[in-house]
Amino acid sequence: MTTTDHDLPAQSSAATTSSATGTRATRIIGIAAIVALGWLVAFGLGFSPADRDQEEAVRILYVHVPTIWLAYLAFVVTAVASAMYLFTSKKSLGWDRMAGASAEIGVVFVAVTLAVGAMWGRLTWGVFWQWDARLTTTALLFVTYVGYLAVRRLGGSHHQRARRSSVLGLIAVIEIPLVHWSVRLWRSLHQEATVLDTDGDIDMDGLMLFSLFVGVVAFTLLYVWLMLHRTRTMAMEDIVEDRGLDAALAARRAEGEL
Amino acid sequence: MVGSDPTRGADDVDLTPRTNVDGTAAAGPRPRQWLPIIVLALVFVAGGVIVTQFLRSAVDYYCNVDEVGVRDGCDADRRIRLQGTVDEGSIVQDRGVTSFSISFNGSSMPVVYDGEPGGIFKECIPVVVHGVIEQGALQGDRVEVKHSDEYVAVNDERVADATDLGCNPPGSDA
Amino acid sequence: MEDAGFILGSYLLTFAAVAAFSWRTLRAGRKLADQVPADDRYWR
Numbered sequence: 001m002t003t004t005d006h007d008l009p010a011q012s013s014a015a016t017t018s019s020a021t022g023t024r025a026t027r028i029i030g031i032a033a034i035v036a037l038g039w040l041v042a043f044g045l046g047f048s049p050a051d052r053d054q055e056e057a058v059r060i061l062y063v064h065v066p067t068i069w070l071a072y073l074a075f076v077v078t079a080v081a082s083a084m085y086l087f088t089s090k091k092s093l094g095w096d097r098m099a100g101a102s103a104e105i106g107v108v109f110v111a112v113t114l115a116v117g118a119m120w121g122r123l124t125w126g127v128f129w130q131w132d133a134r135l136t137t138t139a140l141l142f143v144t145y146v147g148y149l150a151v152r153r154l155g156g157s158h159h160q161r162a163r164r165s166s167v168l169g170l171i172a173v174i175e176i177p178l179v180h181w182s183v184r185l186w187r188s189l190h191q192e193a194t195v196l197d198t199d200g201d202i203d204m205d206g207l208m209l210f211s212l213f214v215g216v217v218a219f220t221l222l223y224v225w226l227m228l229h230r231t232r233t234m235a236m237e238d239i240v241e242d243r244g245l246d247a248a249l250a251a252r253r254a255e256g257e258l
Numbered sequence: 259m260v261g262s263d264p265t266r267g268a269d270d271v272d273l274t275p276r277t278n279v280d281g282t283a284a285a286g287p288r289p290r291q292w293l294p295i296i297v298l299a300l301v302f303v304a305g306g307v308i309v310t311q312f313l314r315s316a317v318d319y320y321c322n323v324d325e326v327g328v329r330d331g332c333d334a335d336r337r338i339r340l341q342g343t344v345d346e347g348s349i350v351q352d353r354g355v356t357s358f359s360i361s362f363n364g365s366s367m368p369v370v371y372d373g374e375p376g377g378i379f380k381e382c383i384p385v386v387v388h389g390v391i392e393q394g395a396l397q398g399d400r401v402e403v404k405h406s407d408e409y410v411a412v413n414d415e416r417v418a419d420a421t422d423l424g425c426n427p428p429g430s431d432a
Numbered sequence: 433m434e435d436a437g438f439i440l441g442s443y444l445l446t447f448a449a450v451a452a453f454s455w456r457t458l459r460a461g462r463k464l465a466d467q468v469p470a471d472d473r474y475w476r
Binding site (some may be wrong): 051052053054055056057061122123124125126127130131132133136139140143144146147150151152153154155185186191194203204205208 | 291292294295297298301302304305308309311312314315320327375376377378379383401402403404405408409410
């Protein structure tokens with residue numbers, strides 16, 4: 001918005017509020033995400049009809065399904081970025097940070113899916129949790145990526161971190177098809193896929209489907225917005241860490257010279 | 259060692275090489291590395307628990323009503339999970355005990371459940387009952403409603419969907 | 433009504449989780465921006 005704050009060093013906290021990791025693009029995407037989330041509330045809780053069997057409980061679908069889809073997407077992005085780091089000659093840390101940021105957002109979304117799913121399960125199945133194929137594989141997916149995030153923080157140089165985590169990022173993504181087709185592979189309490197299935201027809205009421213679509217758009221915008229901010233924050237974390245290391249080395253050298 | 263003051267320790271510089279000029283502890287990354295290791299250990303434990311719980315619950319065979327006595331493992335006198343659709347008009351509740359029958363593919367099985375099933379339990383809906391078949395009836399101790407992957411608005415009169423469940427059109431309960 | 437509690441709760445929980453993560457990210461960015469010269473911030 002302001003053209004002058006470009007020249008100022010980031011000092012006043014009021015100016016840095018928007019200019020730390022924000023840009024024009026993030027502001028536009030952020031506003032769009034907020035508007036879409038408002039629509040999601042309006043359609044999910046208001047305009048969409050109750051289900052014949054599930055009644056009002058069906059409204060949970062509009063957050064439960066988009067969050068897990070975006071989590072899948074996030075982990076696929078992690079895998080792709082990991083591959084880009086590993087298999088390109090430049091070995092750009094930008095890919096590594098993209099992988100890490102995407103995995104973090106994915107973990108948040110899977111956590112939300114599990115918690116919201118438990119509430120939905122309580123209302124429709126009568127139980128919060130069941131050691132069922134879909135639920136179990138999703139829990140395993142969550143735990144795996146928490147492990148991935150822990151591995152990223154084990155220390156070492158940035159490139160050591162990147163190598164380690166990109167191998168893991170490529171292995172962990174195999175779980176996604178397992179989660180998605182678990183309801184087919186094992187007999188399951190969880191219903192099969194309604195929209196992302198292979199028979200091509202969608203057994204869903206029109207307004208319900210539209211509400212789900214609004215949810216997907218809202219969470220996609222949110223994902224992009226979070227990705228932009230998180231990768232930028234991670235870039236600064238790396239810079240600060242490098243500078244801290246440089247300063248420590250300089251201090252040691254100075255000590256030696258004394 | 260931890261709380262050394264740089265202003266007072268300025269005379270014995272050689273003994274405090276791990277303190278920054280500004281007084282902050284230089285050993286910053288060290289405590290930070292423990293947390294990921296603890297998290298990783300927890301991750302392995304949690305992963306193990308999840309897999310064993312899944313395998314343990316898979317010990318109860320998941321059978322459809324028409325597989326009782328036919329498919330391996332779907333026998334009387336052992337714990338199973340039985341899937342079927344609640345027969346129309348079969349639900350009887352008497353002094354805290356719910357009796358009903360479930361059908362799948364033409365076969366039917368009476369169920370006795372000590373309690374009131376939760377969720378969206380009602381007739382014409384697919385359920386999974388955990389229990390043992392004794393004297394021709396499933397003595398259930400857990401009833402879960404397995405809702406379908408079809409989503410239909412309450413006021414939608416799509417009769418075709420209801421016939422899939424083997425029940426009459428649900429216009430009566432709308 | 434029990435259902436309404438869970439339904440509204442699921443939306444609230446979702447938004448709370450997303451808001452918390454967003455706030456944490458933005459706050460970290462703001463803190464770090466004071467330590468990183470503008471030239472090193474490639475998005476500027």
